[in-house]
Amino acid sequence: MARTLAMFTDVSLCIGCRACQVACKQWNQLAPEEPEWTGTYQNHHHFTDKSYRLVRFFEETDDKGQIKQWHMMSDVCKHCAQAGCLEACPTGAIYRTEYGTVNINQDICNGCRYCVSACPFGVVAFNHDTGTATKCTFCNDRIHNGLGPACAKACPTQSIKFGFRDELAVVARKRVDELKTLGYKDARLYGEDTAGDLGGLNAFFLLLGKPSIYGLPEKPKLPQKNVVVDSLLSIGSALIVGLGALVAFRGRGGQGDA
Amino acid sequence: MEPGLLKSADWPALIDVYFFLGGMAGGAFVIATVANLLDRERYRDIVRIGYYVAFLAVIPGPVLLTVDLGLPTRFLHMLMVAKPSDAIGMDAITIGPFHLKPFSPMNAGAWALLGFSLFAFLAALDVFLEGRGGRSMRTLRVVVGVIGGFFGFFLAAYPGVLLGATARPLFIGAHWLGALFLAIGASTGGAAIAFVLSLSGGQRGDALSRLMRFTAFALIVQLAALALFMLTVSTSGSAGIARSLSHLVAGPYGVPFWLGAVVIGIVVPLALQFAGVIRKTAPAMTALVSVLILVGGFVVKYVIIAAGQAT
C-alpha cells in the first residue's frame, strides 16, 4: 500500500463560502438539484447522490436559547480506516484504494443500499437514476494523477488541506495548540487518532467544540462489530429451538398429550 | 448518535416479505428434518409438507431480491465479480470470481439462500418422488436434511444479524435480532406446516399436536428474544436510540406492534395452546391459530424494520 492520503478540514478557518461544494460538483460532473430550504445558508440537509461535499451551518445556543456562536464546517466522507460501508457491501463494489481511501466501483454496485444504512455518518447516497450508491471518492481520478481533490484546491482559506496523513496530523496537532493559546479552549481534533474510533478517519477535522454541535457522533461505532455477538446469540437460539424440536417429536406418547 | 444525520436504506416491504418467507422456509425445513430423523413413518406428513413448504417459500426469494435490485445480473454481483480480497473488507475470501465476506451478513445470506434453495429443491424432489410411488433414498434424505437444515437456520437468522450490522439507532445497540428472527422462522415454519396439515386432514396419531407443542415452544423463545431485544435497546442509553424505540412501541407502530406482533402473534396462540383448546377442538381451530402465528410473525418483522428505517 502506498502512503495513506488524507484530508484535514479545519473548521476554524471555514468562512462558509461553499467553493468546495461547487468545485466538487463541477469536477465530478454532478447534476444540478432543486435547492432545499434548511433554515440556514446550508443547502442541502444532507449529502445527496449529487452533493458529495456539503458545507454545514450550525447555530450553537446557550442555556437560555440565545445564539452563542455560528459554526461552519465543510463535511465529507471520512474514508474511515474501518469503514462501515465497505464492510457491509455484499458485492465488493466498495473497496480500499492503495492510498487508504474508500471508493465505490459503479460497475459492480448492485444497488442493494446496505452501505447507505451502514455508514455511521450517513454519507452514502443512493442514485435512483443509475441504481447505484455514490459518495465522495477523494477525487480518485485526480489523486491518481498527482492532483489534490477539487474541494481542497478550491478552498480559499485552506480550511481543507490535503496531503499525506502523517504529515497532516502534525500540522493539525500544532493548529489545535495554537488555537488553545488563542483562547479556543474547546478546540479538538476529530478522527485524527489512528488508535481511536474506526481506526481513525482519513478525512479528519478540527472542531471548535463538542462533536455533537456539528452533528457528529461522539463515539462512532463500526456496525459490523455486532456481527460476532449477534451470530453467537443466533446460534444459541438455534440450539434451543433445535432441542425443543427433538423433545417435541421424540418418544412414543400416542395420545397427543400437550 | 444523531439519527437526523444518518441515512436509511429505505428497503421496500417486499424485502420484509422475503425475510418472512425465508425464515418460514428455513423453519419448516428444520422441522421436517428433525421429524424425519426421529420417526420417518409416523411423521411422514410433517416431513412431506415441511419440505414442500420450504421449497415453495424459498422460490420467491431471488425473485423478490431481483425486483428490488432491478436487474437479474445484479443479484449475481452478491456472489461473484473478480476483485482482490484484501481490498473489500475484513476476512474476505475470494476464490476465482467468487467472494465471501463473513462480516457482511448480506453477502453471507446470499450464499445461504443459494445453498438452501439447492437443498430445499432436493428434499422436495425426494418426497415428491416417494409420493409417486418411487423409492426414497433414506440416507441421502438424512444428509440433505441435515446440511439443508444448517442453511435453513442461517437463512432464518441472517436478516436479523444483517439489521444489527447497520448504523440505524434501533439496531446498532441491539444484539437479539438474529435470535429473534430465528425463533420467528421456527414458529412460522411450524405454523405453516400445521395449517396445511390441519386443513388437508392428513394428520396421523399425535403428529399434529406434537407439532403444535413445538410451535408453542418456538413462540416462547420468540417472546423471550423480543423482550431481550427491547431490553438491550432501552438500556443502551442514547437519546436517539430511545426515540427509535418509542417510535416502535408507542409511536405510529405501537398498535401493530402490541396488537399484531405480541397479542395476536404470540399471546393468543400460546394461551389457546396452554388452555388445551387446540387439542380438543376441530382442526379448524389449529388452522386459525396457525394463521395468527403467521400474521404475527410477519408483523413483528415488518414493524421492527419499518421503525428502524424511519427513525
Ligand code: SF4
Ligand atoms: S464516512 Fe461513511 S461512507 Fe465514508 S468511508 Fe466511512 S463509512 Fe464509508
Ligand code: SF4
Ligand atoms: S448499494 Fe452498492 S456499494 Fe452499497 S452495499 Fe450495495 S452493492 Fe455495495
